[in-house]
Amino acid sequence: MTEAEYLANYDPKAFKSQLLTVDAVLFTYHDQQLKVLLVQRSNHPFLGFWGLPGGFIDEHCDQSLEEAVLRKLQEKTAVVPPYIEQLCTLGNRHRDVRGWSVTVCYTALMSYQACQIRIDSVSDAKWWPLADVLQIPLAFDHLQLIKQARERLTQKALYSLVPGFALSEPFTLPELQHVHEVLLGKPIQGKSFRRRVEQADLLIDTGLKRTERGRPANLYRLKSDTASYRFLRNLEC
Amino acid sequence: MTEAEYLANYDPKAFKSQLLTVDAVLFTYHDQQLKVLLVQRSNHPFLGFWGLPGGFIDEHCDQSLEEAVLRKLQEKTAVVPPYIEQLCTLGNRHRDVRGWSVTVCYTALMSYQACQIRIDSVSDAKWWPLADVLQIPLAFDHLQLIKQARERLTQKALYSLVPGFALSEPFTLPELQHVHEVLLGKPIQGKSFRRRVEQADLLIDTGLKRTERGRPANLYRLKSDTASYRFLRNLEC
DNA sequence: TTACTTAGTGACGCTCAGACATAATATGTT
DNA sequence: AACATATTATGTCTGAGCGTCACTAAGTAA
Numbered sequence: 001m002t003e004a005e006y007l008a009n010y011d012p013k014a015f016k017s018q019l020l021t022v023d024a025v026l027f028t029y030h031d032q033q034l035k036v037l038l039v040q041r042s043n044h045p046f047l048g049f050w051g052l053p054g055g056f057i058d059e060h061c062d063q064s065l066e067e068a069v070l071r072k073l074q075e076k077t078a079v080v081p082p083y084i085e086q087l088c089t090l091g092n093r094h095r096d097v098r099g100w101s102v103t104v105c106y107t108a109l110m111s112y113q114a115c116q117i118r119i120d121s122v123s124d125a126k127w128w129p130l131a132d133v134l135q136i137p138l139a140f141d142h143l144q145l146i147k148q149a150r151e152r153l154t155q156k157a158l159y160s161l162v163p164g165f166a167l168s169e170p171f172t173l174p175e176l177q178h179v180h181e182v183l184l185g186k187p188i189q190g191k192s193f194r195r196r197v198e199q200a201d202l203l204i205d206t207g208l209k210r211t212e213r214g215r216p217a218n219l220y221r222l223k224s225d226t227a228s229y230r231f232l233r234n235l236e237c
Numbered sequence: 238m239t240e241a242e243y244l245a246n247y248d249p250k251a252f253k254s255q256l257l258t259v260d261a262v263l264f265t266y267h268d269q270q271l272k273v274l275l276v277q278r279s280n281h282p283f284l285g286f287w288g289l290p291g292g293f294i295d296e297h298c299d300q301s302l303e304e305a306v307l308r309k310l311q312e313k314t315a316v317v318p319p320y321i322e323q324l325c326t327l328g329n330r331h332r333d334v335r336g337w338s339v340t341v342c343y344t345a346l347m348s349y350q351a352c353q354i355r356i357d358s359v360s361d362a363k364w365w366p367l368a369d370v371l372q373i374p375l376a377f378d379h380l381q382l383i384k385q386a387r388e389r390l391t392q393k394a395l396y397s398l399v400p401g402f403a404l405s406e407p408f409t410l411p412e413l414q415h416v417h418e419v420l421l422g423k424p425i426q427g428k429s430f431r432r433r434v435e436q437a438d439l440l441i442d443t444g445l446k447r448t449e450r451g452r453p454a455n456l457y458r459l460k461s462d463t464a465s466y467r468f469l470r471n472l473e474c
Numbered sequence: 475t476t477a478c479t480t481a482g483t484g485a486c487g488c489t490c491a492g493a494c495a496t497a498a499t500a501t502g503t504t
Numbered sequence: 505a506a507c508a509t510a511t512t513a514t515g516t517c518t519g520a521g522c523g524t525c526a527c528t529a530a531g532t533a534a
Contacts, residue, residue, distance in 0.1 A: 426491075448499090
């Protein structure tokens, strides 16, 4: 049989297939703490529960998995996050009562300000402090995904400046350090952090300064290659 | 509508769904080089081409994605690899002529000896030297997946002893070092490598020695926590 | 002017990777 | 038996960079 004949006879619905969704754990930093974007479900299963933004692929408009998850995020936040990365894919026969189900989960970061207005204007999406999220029941296995995303981001705080994407630009160096400290759950030596930042050469000094109690702090932006830069040595916290 | 009513009316075939497969990039180390297991396809599309071992989920026997990919590997090698890790999930509307298609791809490592007999006995599976694989046309986007798996493993050679899972136990320390050197494409200072291995405390000294020209070398096994151990500092190669 | 607060620097020790000389232990040759 | 050779393993020095902490800088408030 030639490939042409095979395709002519091919029936996409002949084989039973699995439920496939994309989801995103979108973090930001606000009020001195990490927050994650959750959406209140308007459909079964888990109707009324809070869960991760995401959903099914739309074959009409989504060219790829990443386009699909970005579309889902954009529907809620009206913007595209400056950082997104595939986290993992979770699939088994137990996670959804409808049957064998698979989710491709992403981790994303963005500033609180970038979408504050949009989020405040809708009732079904909300930034949740990470500590609070651990206390409430979530849809599906989304709690597990959030924990895993957080662990990965904590690791990144040790050897990259990726957490900076959770801030709105321009930001001060102590602000960036504090995001890392919140992720690690421990204080970082300011001197060590500054040394690393300087050596990495990932921050653009805007020349501006911000003052709020104490000596004014320099304001920086992230260079575009921050997402892929890795330090050779981890912080030892 | 209650959830029970929703589920009673739920038709799994009502929504168009995507092709979903699992694939694995299985590496080993043999004849001083890295090899990858490829399978010759017996179906359209890409009939007759070499590609990664993998295939569709079998809802009857697979409880999870990982079980599915392990089953696929076991069908070819007759054994379960000592190391497996999710690599990435690739999904878009162009990678398969049959339509929107998604693969959840894993990276795995195992020793050459563990399945040599089984592989030699079948005609459709074969260990390919990695350099050769880059020269031949592969099915789908499997070349891209192999390259990505190799890059990730190269990174792991800088901050872990995971590449050791490509060896058969017991192995010598210079053998382990050479796997790392092949991955990195550069020689490593023997002293640095030994220091790290000792400090990590991941090798069990079997007390045995192996001699083949020169001073006999100690033989080691990997501790089970080698898969998750990370050095704080990278090799600087 | 002084106290206070926060931002940023200087200087020293420690750990560990790189580099390379040296020792140890086997085989093969004379 | 003595020696050459090959390979494994160790000793030691140097340097990069993190931890630590004292100190300086630059703003606000009393």
